[in-house]
Each structure stands twice: as structure tokens, then as C-alpha cells.
Amino acid sequence: MTSLPEPSAIKLGLVIDLDICVGCQACVVNCKEWNTSGYGAPLSDENAYGENPSGAWLNRVHAYEAGTGADARTVHFPKSCLHCEDAPCVKVCPTGASFKRAEDGIVLVNEEWCIGCGLCAWSCPYGAREMDPSEGVMKKCTLCVDRIYNANLPAEDQVPACVRTCPTNARHFGDLGDPGSDVSRLVAARGGFDLMPEQNTKPVNKYLPPRPRRVADDTPVSLLAMAEDATPSGFWKWVDSTLERLG
């Protein structure tokens, strides 16, 4: 059923720290690696070694420059499905293939029912859905539903592949419906925000802004002055005074 369920108490999602991400693309690769052999059809590529390779990916990292002049900074920007509470992709689906789980809010595609019309991708403001070029069905982030509940995996691996692999700890996974969870407290402490709030999709995933620049004292420092001003102590004081006497 593509009508949205009542908002769930548990809202599983990601918190992405734009202050920390270095744009290494490890999450992108691990996402593809896990999901090409996990839930649903493999994530196919076309012309993978040719001039214009293309393929379905569930997570992509953009890079932006924000600000101007000396204050400009590079921000690496991972983007995947935000598992919106008011998910337009679910409502437009004519077949019921697109759905939002009532128990934890994860948005999934039933690939057995998907007719590949592409309307859900049109309705997503974020570009979180991509048609699989060989299977003709819509692919999207599953929040690694086949990892996070998988009791066969060690506890530390029961998180989405992108979170598990991030070498800088820029990605966090948890229940954003619980105000006391680690991710919710992180969002509250760092001023986490929604992407395109004006599209009224109420994303579950949150982004943490880059931390403010530390303001450096910009008076030039003279090493020579530092050396002349220094008053030595201990052994160097004795050397200093002895050399003075010789001089």
C-alpha cells in the first residue's frame, strides 16, 4: 500500500557530519559492494570500463564550496535516501511497490511489484532513487535493512555499510525518533538540519553543519623576536651566562 503509514515511534536514519567528511568515497564503494549482493537485484553498471560508464548507486558524494575568499571552505557532501516521513516517492507509486515501513520508517521498494515507471524518482527532490539499467526496477538506499537486523553478523557490523566503513566517523546510524538516542543528542548538540525543508518531505536523516572556524590571532609572529626575548633557565642559563663572560 503506497499510502503512508502513521508516523512510527522508531525512526531509523543517518546523521551525516559535514564537518568531518573528507570525501574519500569509501561509503559509496562499500554501499555498492554490500547492496549489489544484498537486498533485491544487483546494482548494475553499464559500460563500466568504457568512455562513459554509468550505473545505479545508492549513495553519492558531492563536493561544494561554501563562502568566499579566505573564509571559503570545501564541504564534502554525501547524499542518499533521507527516509522522509512524508515521502512523496511512496505516495506517487501506482503499484504499491514503494512503501514506508510502519515499524521503523525505512522506505523500501518491492522489486517484484515495481513496473519501472520512474515516477518516484521524479517526485524525489534529492535524487535518492536511481533506475537499475539492466533490471528496469527502481533502486534506493535500504538503510541496509539486511545488515541492521541481521543476527548472523557481529554486533559492530549491524549498522549500514556506509556507517561501518567510514574511516573518519562522519556517519552515524540510530533512532531519530527517540530524543534520548546518541544520534538525536548529536543532532541537538550540533544543530543538525534537514535538506530542502521547503519541499515539506520531513526527512529523517539529518546533516550536521561544519563547525565554525577557529579565529586565529593574525598578528605575524617573529621567531627572531621570540628568540631574543627568551630568558633561558637551568643549563641553558649557565651556558648563556658563561658565554657572556667570555665575550
Add this chain to the structure above:
Amino acid sequence: MRPAWSIIFFTSISGLGFGLAAWLVLGFVDLTNPEHLLVVGVATMALIIAGLLSSTFHLGHPERAWRALTQWRSSWLSREGVLAVLALIAMAVWGLYYIRHGTPPFWASGLIAVLLALTVYATSMIYASLHTVARWHHPLTPVCYLMFAASSGLMAVLSVLAVLGQKIGAPLLLATILMVASAWGVKIIWWQLAGAVGSGSSLATATGLGDLGPVRSIMPPHTSENYLQHEMGFVVARKHAAQLRAIALLVGGVLPMAALFLLAAAPLVLTMALAAHMAGIFIERWLFFAEAKHSVTIYYGDAH
């Protein structure tokens, strides 16, 4: 948005079929001869079915298309499918009743005309309901679709009358000219109003980095075009939009209106005028998609 030929054909030809069907059930053509009823009825339904079939050509899994009839409670695409099936059934029942008992009661015909209009409305709402394409998300979008279905349907009525050798009255001719003129009139207003609507989204809101100052894209996430850019980042048309609009108006509006005004009644002229009107609608529909900007293009650095 990438203008897929299957979708352009679907929206224009099924619009023509639904429009023609509405004028037929409202009694614009004398169908007392059962042969005429059969030929015209089958031709009209063929137009609608051809349009609907064409819409399945862009599907990844056309064999599952029947599933699209299930989610009418939330999805406009599903509603369009359900209404189209209901409309076809209603038309068939209307035709059978006509053969057996003569003209059906007006309330029944009126109800079918409303059903046909609702189907065209549902087609338009597939696009008009999307917040992500600001240009489409406009109250006049369904009006444009309805007006073109009505105008092309009425043009088709004239061709049918001429082919069947029935008389075309001066009031009907004048009404058709006015219908075509007002359809293009609404479209011109839509071009002005809907085209000027911004999405409210920008790279600042898309990234949430607006507080840091101006934001610009410095590196895409991949080296060549992906599905999103192929499907939603179509920009070729924008350069020639003004010329194409003028061509659409000339071919689809001025030409058929002049033909009706000067040379009406000859079946060939009327059919050519209908063809010209449809050609104009094809161009208009192509522009509808090609000019539309999707909010995802913001992430790729397209200014909105």
C-alpha cells in the same frame, strides 16, 4: 526533464481520444447509423488505447502494468489508469445502449463526459502534483491539458462529420475556432505564469550551507552522466524555447484556425487542420517536459 516520446504520444493522443469521446457522447455527431457508430466508436477507443499502450513503452516492466491500477487512493498515475479503464467500459456500454435503444438519457451521457474529463485531469495531475518540478506544480497545468483535449477532440469531430458526410453548421465551426484559440490562450498564460514560478529551493537550502555564504558545486559525485542527470537534467530545449513556442502556436493554432475560417467543410482540409493542431500539441508537450527543471539539478549546480 527528458521528453520521452512515449509519454508525449500518450498524453496528446489519449487526450485527443478522450476529448473526441466526450463530444461524441454529448451528441455532436449523428450516430444513428450503426455502421457509423461502430467505426467512429472503435476509432475513438483505438486512439485512447494507443495512447495508454504507448505510456507502457517507457516502463522497465510493462508486463506488470496491471499493478498500476491498485494504488488509486494515493497515486495520480494509478487514478489515471483506473479512470481510463472505467471510461472505456462506460463508452462501450454507451455504444451498446445506443444500438439497442437509441440515444441514451442525457444524464448518463453527461456523466460519461464528466468521467472522460476526470481522466484527462488525472493525466495532468501526474505531473501537476509533483512539488519537485515548480513549473508543473501550477493550478493552470490541468486546465491546459483539459483545454487541449477539448480542442483536439472538437477538431476531430469536424473531421468525423466531414468524412461521414454530415453537415457542419457555422456555429460549430465558430465554436471550434474559439475552442482552439482559447486552448492556446491558456497555454500562453501558463507559459508566462508557470514559467516564472521558482521552486523556492536553491543550493543554499539543498545543502543547508547557506549560512556560510554563497554555495557552488565544485565536483560532481561521478565522472559521467548518471540516471538522474539523463532523466531530469535535460537542457537542450531551453535555448530554443522561444522559437519552438512560436512554431507550436503557428502550426497548432494559427494554421488550423485559418483553415477552418477560410476553407472549411472539405474533409481533406479538416483532416489536415486536425493534423496541424496535433503537431502543435506535440511540440507544446515536448516543451512541457524539456523546459521543466527538476529540483535535483540544483545538487548538480544548476541555478534555479
